[in-house]
Every structure is written in C-alpha cells, then in structure tokens.
Amino acid sequence: MPTFRAISSTATVVQPGGRVPADARLVPLQTAPDVLSTLLDRINATSANLAACLDRFEGLHILMFSSADIDVTAARLATAGVGHGGVNTVRRPAGADIETVRYLEIDGDQPGAVAEGRIGVVAELDRQIQAARLADHPNGAIGLVDATLCAADSELNAIQARYEHYLGKPPRTDGPAKVFDLDGTTLTLVPDSSLDTLLPGEHASELPALVACTVSVRDLATTQNVLQDNAIPVRRAASGDVFVPAEAGLGATIAFRQAD
Structure with a gap:
C-alpha cells in the first residue's frame, strides 16, 4: 500500500478585478495540449472551491497527502467509492529544471463536496528539486x-x-x-x-x-x-x-x- 504523508501548500484566489500583489511569484504550468481543456476546467473548479472556503473563514483550506504511487492510490480510492477527478499531470519551472507534478483532488469536480476544503493526493516530488528550495529560516x-x-x-x-x-x-x-x-x-x-x-x-x-x-x-x-x-x-x-x-x-x- 502506498505510504502517505501530509505536505504543506498555500494558495489564494484573486477575485475578478482584483490585483495580483507586486511581489507575487507566478509559476506557469505546462501540460499536454490534448488535456489542456480538462485541466482548465479542474483548475476553475479548484478556484471556485477555494473561493467558497475563504468565504467561510480565513485560514487553512488545503490538505494534500503524498503518495509513493499515485496511480495505485487513484485506483484504491475509486474501489473504495471515493470520488476524485483523476490524476492530473502538469509541469512547472524549478530553477534550471522542469518539475513534473502529478496530483488528484478528492471529489475534484464537485466544489464544496468536502466541507473542510481542498483535499487531495500528490505523487512524491523530486527530492533533489525540493531540497534546493529549502531555506534556512530564522525560526529554525x-x-x-x-x-x-x-x-x-x-x-x-x-x-x-x-x-x-x-x-x-x-x-x-x-x-x-x-x-x-x-x-x-x-x-x-x-x-x-x-x-x-x-x-x-x-x-x-x-x-x-x-x-x-x-x-x-x-x-x-x-x-x-x-x-x-x-x-x-x-x-x-x-x-x-x-x-x-x-x-x-x-x-x-x-x-x-x-x-x-
């Protein structure tokens, strides 16, 4: 059975007419042309979900679990009757590298279906790329x-x-x-x-x-x-x-x- 661990994630939603902060770092995502439309639909559903969550209260609304084999996890969830939007694959710049991210969202096509927020699973990320991002924060x-x-x-x-x-x-x-x-x-x-x-x-x-x-x-x-x-x-x-x-x-x- 795949092992899981909780990972951190932060995000917000910019409302129509709103401004992206000047110091925000925008990360472009790349995906195959044949799945672009589906991915955009899922991103829009995620944005609607997060907007609804932030309307409830300011705080934590995202919890992603890491899986060593996300395809096995997707199949197990389906067998257990847990709805999800399927495994998405995107690529994003990571310094001089391109990082591949594979993830699924539980009940991903139904904004608000999970009351506590956006819950999902992400495939284990490249450890070398992740290690390069770690900063020596003063709080230790x-x-x-x-x-x-x-x-x-x-x-x-x-x-x-x-x-x-x-x-x-x-x-x-x-x-x-x-x-x-x-x-x-x-x-x-x-x-x-x-x-x-x-x-x-x-x-x-x-x-x-x-x-x-x-x-x-x-x-x-x-x-x-x-x-x-x-x-x-x-x-x-x-x-x-x-x-x-x-x-x-x-x-x-x-x-x-x-x-x-």
Missing part, C-alpha cells in the same frame, strides 16, 4: 509534521470514517483525538469540545475545519525567541508545543515542535 523550521482537523462532536465518527477511506488505514486514539500516522507526519482529528484542551484559548469559527498545522524546528527555545522578538504572541499547547494563536496567524493556529 524543518518541516510539516501535523495537520489538525476539528469537527463537531456529533460528526467526528463520520469524518473519521471518511478519512479512513481516503488513507486506507484506521487512526489510533490519543485522549480525545484520533491520530492517523502517515510516514513521519500525522493527521489529528479532534472534537470541538476538546480543542481548547489541546490548544488553550483556540476555537473553530466553522466546523469541520482545518484549524492548525504543526512545524518541527531545530531548537524550540530559539523559535520562541524569534516569535517574541517580532511581537508575535505565543502560547503553550497541552503537548508542550509552542503555538501562535489563530487570531495572529491569519486564521490558522501555527504550532512549533522540537524535532527529535
């Missing part, structure tokens, strides 16, 4: 290690079952949370009644919602100092992680964890 960030999805208590079991179909595996129980182990990263499902216990002071403005992500860092004390030196508020999670509350994190709780 190494990588994404967890995404947290909050659900109404009454809906938690149904959402857990849905992600069991997506990921092809059950979660483990950790207190009030359900945790999917994903090859070095985790997806944590937490009931709304317990969110404040795990992340003191935090609450979800809408449910279900991707409320937090956790980043591993080289030295947690250094990271906390960098945040405080920049007047960014920090709190301490029940796990011992340091986190920036959603009100200061553009609608998303950003947690930092000491790397092993």
